Amino acid sequence: MPSGKQQITTPQSSHPTDPISSQASSQRPSSETDNDRCVLDDFEGRVHCDDNLLLMRELPDAVLNLVYIDPPFMTNSVRQSSHGATYEDRWSGGIEHYKRFLRERLVQIHRLLRTDGTIHVHIDHRVAHHVRLMLDEIFGAKQFLNEIIWSYRTGGVASRWFSRKHDTILAYAKVLGEHTFHPQRGGTYRTDGLNIDETGRPFKNTTKGRLYFHADGPTLTDVWDIPFLSTVSRERTGYPTQKPEALLQRIILAGTNAGDVVADFFCGSGTTLAVAKRTGRKWLGCDCNSEAVAIARERLARIENPPESP
Numbered sequence: 001m002p003s004g005k006q007q008i009t010t011p012q013s014s015h016p017t018d019p020i021s022s023q024a025s026s027q028r029p030s031s032e033t034d035n036d037r038c039v040l041d042d043f044e045g046r047v048h049c050d051d052n053l054l055l056m057r058e059l060p061d062a063v064l065n066l067v068y069i070d071p072p073f074m075t076n077s078v079r080q081s082s083h084g085a086t087y088e089d090r091w092s093g094g095i096e097h098y099k100r101f102l103r104e105r106l107v108q109i110h111r112l113l114r115t116d117g118t119i120h121v122h123i124d125h126r127v128a129h130h131v132r133l134m135l136d137e138i139f140g141a142k143q144f145l146n147e148i149i150w151s152y153r154t155g156g157v158a159s160r161w162f163s164r165k166h167d168t169i170l171a172y173a174k175v176l177g178e179h180t181f182h183p184q185r186g187g188t189y190r191t192d193g194l195n196i197d198e199t200g201r202p203f204k205n206t207t208k209g210r211l212y213f214h215a216d217g218p219t220l221t222d223v224w225d226i227p228f229l230s231t232v233s234r235e236r237t238g239y240p241t242q243k244p245e246a247l248l249q250r251i252i253l254a255g256t257n258a259g260d261v262v263a264d265f266f267c268g269s270g271t272t273l274a275v276a277k278r279t280g281r282k283w284l285g286c287d288c289n290s291e292a293v294a295i296a297r298e299r300l301a302r303i304e305n306p307p308e309s310p
Ligand SMILES: C[S@@+](CC[C@H](N)C(=O)[O-])C[C@H]1O[C@@H](n2cnc3c(N)ncnc32)[C@H](O)[C@@H]1O
Pocket: 008, 010, 011, 014, 050, 051, 052, 053, 070, 071, 072, 087, 088, 239, 240, 241, 242, 243, 244, 265, 266, 267, 268, 269, 270, 271, 272, 286, 287, 288, 289, 292
């Protein structure tokens, strides 16, 4: 597993007048006609090592079914794992700099989504309010689906306010009503005294006989209790801020069908891509940090292609 430190340029340099952005506009297709010639097949099934804005600009319109992004959270620090892997999350121009960076990319993602598509943006209390307004503006407030609360328990306790132990995932449809959504089940029923029958199905006794509950648990709401990856988790790759596969599994199973295309443009260690591959979705990933890309590629190579569906 790669562990060397690497300085990356993205947040500090992604300003419209920065070299990285002007390179984008001069080298990338400048017209719809150029874009139309692109074929998604050239891009999918790969982890691209690039500034994601450059990659997005190369992709044709309306080709993705689900986009999940987990961008830097504006922690104003260099994110570092115990293994030494790092990525930059410092923004010299403050919140306006961060918003400019994200806005350009959200506009592109909106263009790339199919009409049945959805976007999921994973952030936390530092920028959630800014990002919600930006998504309202770019996607339209009417396309809002959910503010998913990912609740977890990690070490560290605040003494001056309640400990901040959740992240927020903002979900929007490209076109509400045409978007793909499959309700998911999980967790345990709150009903006291449930019995389990011979086949493992939960039920309670009522005056009219047995009232059965779904064996997979209740329908999920927008608050998800999923454990944070422990330091000894088998899933751990050593990349900082790696997210649990269980979280991405819910998002992907709810928002796509087998064979759909899932993209993660801030893919880090490749969690989204790994789940997409394992569940029979097409996928494409991008990260500007070569260390992340190496980890993600290695992780994906270890996953067998799922058998073709009959
Ligand atoms: C929070 S991490 C993603 C972690 C990932 N969800 C996982 O499970 O491993 C954010 C990632 O965004 C990447 N990043 C930041 N700016 C980027 C840009 N302009 N283009 C591509 N990747 C970028 C960073 O290198 C970092 O790996």
